[in-house]
Amino acid sequence: xxxxxxxxxxxxxxxxxxxxxxxxxxxxxxxxxxxxxxxxxxxxxxxxxxxxxxxxxxxxxxxxxxxxxxxxxxxxxxxxxxxxxxxxxxxxxxxxxxxxxxxxxxxxxxxxxxxxxxxxxxxxxxxxxxxxxxxxxxxxxxxxxxxxxxxxxx
Amino acid sequence: xxxxxxxxxxxxxxxxxxxxxxxxxxxxxxxxxxxxxxxxxxxxxxxxxxxxxxxxxxxxxxxxxxxxxxxxxxxxxxxxxxxxxxxxxxxxxxxxxxxxxxxxxxxxxxxxxxxxxxxxxxxxxxxxxxxxxxxxxxxxxxxxxxxxxxxxxx
Numbered sequence: 461x462x463x464x465x466x467x468x469x470x471x472x473x474x475x476x477x478x479x480x481x482x483x484x485x486x487x488x489x490x491x492x493x494x495x496x497x498x499x500x501x502x503x504x505x506x507x508x509x510x511x512x513x514x515x516x517x518x519x520x521x522x523x524x525x526x527x528x529x530x531x532x533x534x535x536x537x538x539x540x541x542x543x544x545x546x547x548x549x550x551x552x553x554x555x556x557x558x559x560x561x562x563x564x565x566x567x568x569x570x571x572x573x574x575x576x577x578x579x580x581x582x583x584x585x586x587x588x589x590x591x592x593x594x595x596x597x598x599x600x601x602x603x604x605x606x607x608x609x610x611x612x613x614x
Numbered sequence: 615x616x617x618x619x620x621x622x623x624x625x626x627x628x629x630x631x632x633x634x635x636x637x638x639x640x641x642x643x644x645x646x647x648x649x650x651x652x653x654x655x656x657x658x659x660x661x662x663x664x665x666x667x668x669x670x671x672x673x674x675x676x677x678x679x680x681x682x683x684x685x686x687x688x689x690x691x692x693x694x695x696x697x698x699x700x701x702x703x704x705x706x707x708x709x710x711x712x713x714x715x716x717x718x719x720x721x722x723x724x725x726x727x728x729x730x731x732x733x734x735x736x737x738x739x740x741x742x743x744x745x746x747x748x749x750x751x752x753x754x755x756x757x758x759x760x761x762x763x764x765x766x767x768x
Contacts, residue, residue: 536728538768539752571737571744574768 475609481525481551482608483513485601488524488548490541493531495558495591502594502601512601521547526604527581528597532560532567533574545581553608555600556583559590566590623682632683640686641694644671648699651675652682655700658707660714662740667716669693688716695720713738730758 487509491499502509503517510516518524521544533541545554556577559565567573577583584607587600623631635643652673661668671684686693695718697703707718708727715736718724725731730750735742748760749767761767 535748535750535768536730536758538750539758542768543752569744571742571748580768 482605495530
């Protein structure tokens, strides 16, 4: 392999596109409850998801590719969440972070909580935990990157 | 547990002073407490005791750093409003009206603060039927409305 001759990098357009796409996922600031603290920890210097291309949290849905739904989705918030999701440009992805977002969590018998954000928007990756550790969310983002690149998570 | 309107305070489990005040004398008593230096109304809560409703006021004297609790009871869910003494009671009383169905006589704008106006019932009451699930959706004007139709809201 180390012949010293200049080689050629051969790839398909599809692969190049998904590689670029998976390494530039900008998340939308969607911290709804306590999971948002762990999401901030994921973004902060120690774990730093910008190593994986998720540079900065955007405050506008027009500039973001990924919605990390971090925290309990109440019935009152659900129409707003749907509206923000609709305002995001394609291709767009959703990570459901924490058990409240996945199926209602400790509020499953309550009157005010949506039993799973997948009733509102389609979800790509579920990150369980109450709250999930920043490492778990980082793993969730890496899993999403693999999904975008079309790899299986093995 | 009933209110004795002797005006003598009890001690709570945590050592906090508790006054049990008759509903008719509440406003007068609260005016006296404000003059004694309890200038901060930190919390209003409601307790559904099935036969009657208890309304609990947590008062704080900021300069002396003293907390006291004032309790009153009502059979028909009506208590006098203390908004004339503490303006912060406006939202606190609206919250209690929204979730507990306590009506505060003399409140200038007593309507729901969290739930949509069309929500049926007060969810923190013991007789609220959790099996009859309600959903929230937003109309084209951005106004929330509650519905029993699962297909309409979340």
